[in-house]
Amino acid sequence: MKALEPQPANGDGHLALARESLRELLDDQRVPPPVRAALAEEYRQLQVLLEKIEHGHIHIAVFGRVSVGKSALLNALLGETRFSTSPLHGETTRATHARWQEYDAGGVFLIDTPGINEVSGETREQLAHDVASRSDLVMFVVDGDITDTELKALRQVKGAAQRLVLVLNKIDRYTQADRKLLLETLRRRSAGLIQPQDILTVAAQPAERIVILVDAEGNETETRRRPPADVTALRERIWDILKAEGKTMAALNAGLFAGRFSDRLTREIVVIRRGLADKVVRKYCLAKGVAVALNPIPVADILAAVATDAAMIVHLGRVYGLPINRVEAGALLKTIFTQLAFLMGTVWVMNLVAAALKGISLGLSTVVTAGAQGAVAWYGTYVVGRAAEQYFAQGKSWGEGGPKRVVQDILDSLDRESLLAQARDDILARLKPLL
Structure with a gap:
């Protein structure tokens, strides 16, 4: 068993920082329950990664096309058959792993992945990408000159993996001259992606050879034998990498995963909050539209409208985790009203005219006029709600362009006629049983 030598102290420091970062993400109580539910799998992976760091584990994944010998390579490194090496394509359907007992520092695990070029294999390819993004070292395996498909995949893996080595397998099938040419080609085509010293050749499962056995009496017997695997150069390179960079690789990999998780968390929170905010806004739109339509006193309509909009703003502040009081909501509402009065003056004139008509109308005309006024109120609250939501989404800021x-931008993005028609239908559906 080969022991890893002591690593620089800064490796421990990097791991400590990575551990703290992962714990903060896991323990953040500010994350809304719906977001935690939506990211349940990501949280599970985060917990696994934290446990991996706490136990000092290193993960090494193998990556490549179907039948390049990924499983055979892992078996050769392990010195035993732990991974299936069936000649059938797609034998490895999910990521599997085994502990590499040759190391006695913490624990090194070798991970097999499905082939990246499977037909209709998007799920498998995504699985392989996920494994690569959570692995500390990735061995990208080819069995000849790298193809355009492999080169594209190599670039993708490079973006997901912290440390990468390129392995040319089945080297026993080539002459010395062909080996030299292949290595030169691989170095040239992978320039900028792989360091020359990280391009290794192996024969994970050499082809059987015909051997002639001669007994004591001179009788010849023909038999087939498979030469032993040749992975020495790769094994030594992996040892060197783990000695020099093991803890730092684990820390950087954890940091990158935490960063990607944090970005996904932020996006998910935004989506969840926007969904909740939209429900809040539409609830207050309908409440205000019905209240304004039912109230025969125009002045009371305006007061009810202001009170409803202020309550909506307070509610939106809670949705975005930025609570405000009634006074602050009133000030924000005044700012929005000022812009609406300037940009949307004719709508507010329509509102006042409809209010006057509602006070003198009778029968069905009252319902129709009330529905029209309520729809205008619904639309006004919708614009107020969208503006307030934008203000909270930007951390209680209007941004560089200001509230105007x-x-x-909100008014330009809305289909006013469609929204007013929707509002009228919703309000009339509520009003008819009451009037």
Whole structure:
């Protein structure tokens, strides 16, 4: 068993920082429950990664096309058959792993992955990518000159993996001259992706050879024998990498995973909050539209509208984790109203006219007029809600363009006639049983 030599102290420091980062993400109580539910699998992976670091484990994954000898390579490194090496394509259907007992520092695990070029293999390819992004070292295996498909995959893996070595397998099938040419070609085509010293040749499962045995009496017997695997150069290179960079690789890999997780978490929180905010806004739109339509006193309509909009803003602040009081909501509402009065003055005139008509109308005309006024109120609250949501989404800020730009952009993005028609239908559906 080969022991890893002591590593630089900064490796321990990097691991400590990575551990702290992962724990903070796992223990962050500010994450809404719906977001945690949506990212349940990512949280599980985060927990696995934290446990991996705490136990000092190193993960080494193998990556490549179907039948390049990935499983055979892992078996050769292990010195025993732990991974299937069936000649059938697609034998490895999910990531599997085994502990590499040759090391006695923490624990090194070798991980097999499905082939990257399977037909209709998007799920397998995504699985391989996920394994690569969580591995500390990836062995990208080819069995000849690298193809365009492999080169594309190599670039993708390079973006996901912290440390990468390129392995040319089945080297026993080539002459010395062909080996030299292949290595030169691989170095040239992988320039900028792989360091020359990280391109290794192996014969993980050499082809059988015919051997002539001669007994004591001179009788010849023909038999087939498979030469032993030749992975010495690769094994030594892996040892050197783990000695020099093992802890730092693990720390960097954890840091990158944490960064990607944090970005996904932020996006998911935004999506969840926007969904909740939209429900809140539409709830207040309908409540205000019905209240304004039912109230025959125009002045009371306006007061009810302001109170409803202020309550909606307070509610939106809670959705975005930025609570505000009624006074702050009133000030924010005044800012939005000022922009609406400037940009949308004719709508508010329509609102006042409809209010006056509602006070003198009778029968069905009252319902129709009330529905029209309620729809305008619904639309106004919708614009207010969208503007307030944008303000909270930007951390209680209007951004560089100020409130006027935010309100203008919202008005430009809306299909006013469609929204008013939707509002009228919703309000009339609520009003008819009451009037």
